[in-house]
Amino acid sequence: MGRVIAVANQKGGVGKTTTAINLAASFAAAEVNTLLVDCDPQSNATSGLGFVKDPDRVNSYHLLMRDASAEEALLTTELEQLWLIPAHKNLIGANIELIDMEGREFRMREALAPLRDRFQFIVLDCPPALDLLTLNALVAADAVLIPMQGEYFALEGVSELLDTIERIRASLNPSLGIEGVVLTMFDERTNLAQQVMAELKNYFGEKLCRTTVPRNIRLAEAPSHGKAALMYDPRSKGAESYIRLAKEIIERQVPSSVQAPMEEAVAESATEAPAEETAAEMDKSA
Ligand code: ATP
Ligand code: MG
Numbered sequence: 001m002g003r004v005i006a007v008a009n010q011k012g013g014v015g016k017t018t019t020a021i022n023l024a025a026s027f028a029a030a031e032v033n034t035l036l037v038d039c040d041p042q043s044n045a046t047s048g049l050g051f052v053k054d055p056d057r058v059n060s061y062h063l064l065m066r067d068a069s070a071e072e073a074l075l076t077t078e079l080e081q082l083w084l085i086p087a088h089k090n091l092i093g094a095n096i097e098l099i100d101m102e103g104r105e106f107r108m109r110e111a112l113a114p115l116r117d118r119f120q121f122i123v124l125d126c127p128p129a130l131d132l133l134t135l136n137a138l139v140a141a142d143a144v145l146i147p148m149q150g151e152y153f154a155l156e157g158v159s160e161l162l163d164t165i166e167r168i169r170a171s172l173n174p175s176l177g178i179e180g181v182v183l184t185m186f187d188e189r190t191n192l193a194q195q196v197m198a199e200l201k202n203y204f205g206e207k208l209c210r211t212t213v214p215r216n217i218r219l220a221e222a223p224s225h226g227k228a229a230l231m232y233d234p235r236s237k238g239a240e241s242y243i244r245l246a247k248e249i250i251e252r253q254v255p256s257s258v259q260a261p262m263e264e265a266v267a268e269s270a271t272e273a274p275a276e277e278t279a280a281e282m283d284k285s286a
Helices: 016-029 044-048 060-064 089-100 107-115 132-140 158-170 191-207 217-225 237-253 263-270 275-285
Strands: 003-007 034-038 082-085 121-125 143-149 177-184
Touching: 003 016, 003 132, 016 034, 016 044, 016 082, 016 121, 016 143, 016 177, 016 217, 016 237, 034 044, 034 107, 044 217, 060 089, 060 107, 089 132, 107 121, 107 132, 132 158, 143 158, 177 191, 177 237, 217 237
Parallel strands: 003 121, 003 143, 034 082, 034 121, 143 177
Antiparallel strands: none
16 A cells, blocks of 8 residues: 655745655656645646646546546656646635535545555645645645755744644544655755754654755756656756655655665665664654
């Protein structure tokens, strides 16, 4: 059974979509079947993979309304092992329409259930709000990946997200874990960045990803070409950092299903962290 990772942070512009696209593309490039689901009415993950706006295309709105199956919404992409379920701006209406509907928080989970065996990773790109769309993603997910900008007030606002995760665990999805916190648009050379990193390490411990994502122009340019960074400029620092992040996440869980194609990656990263430590981390997140 695949792992469902929601990329969430209610703060806008912290790198959720950039992370969702490039992490999903990096999983796919590592030869594991991966599905990216655009859960944001802004539809940036959809356009970032080169799909023009099309109100008639089956999208995540139809899934939430039970008007279509996830199977019907699947799109193939430029990467052989990456599929996309797109969004459209009509998804904004789902926030209101869902309020009175039965099982309103469980719609995405239900929709994705038939696909979980087909994909080793399902990555959900959330909108910048703790609304019913994000709630649906968090109920559907096994774990949350939280992108944060390495800035002075980084921790401000994240407590609201952590409270929400706690509440979801207490009621709607007891097995929801935290996949990790990843620093984005990070400039490790500055003293301030180092201070922020130390503070976050203190707060999140092992949940703070070892991989940080630098500010990199290629990551910002790639979506306007409809490509993940590793297709646009595979040697860029941005593309490389997301490949490393994908390896780190795979290494954290190492289920037998993805172990084989990732042997190389795991062997490489094994020099950085002993296997027992990785297993212990997994227990904590379980
Ligand atoms: P929203 O909350 O609106 O959904 P978001 O959290 O998804 O935003 P992104 O859209 O990924 O954030 O990023 C915001 C902007 O910053 C975009 O223009 C994106 O191209 C740029 N960006 C993201 N990460 C990086 C990076 N590491 N280096 C340079 N630019 C980046
Ligand atoms: Mg976004």
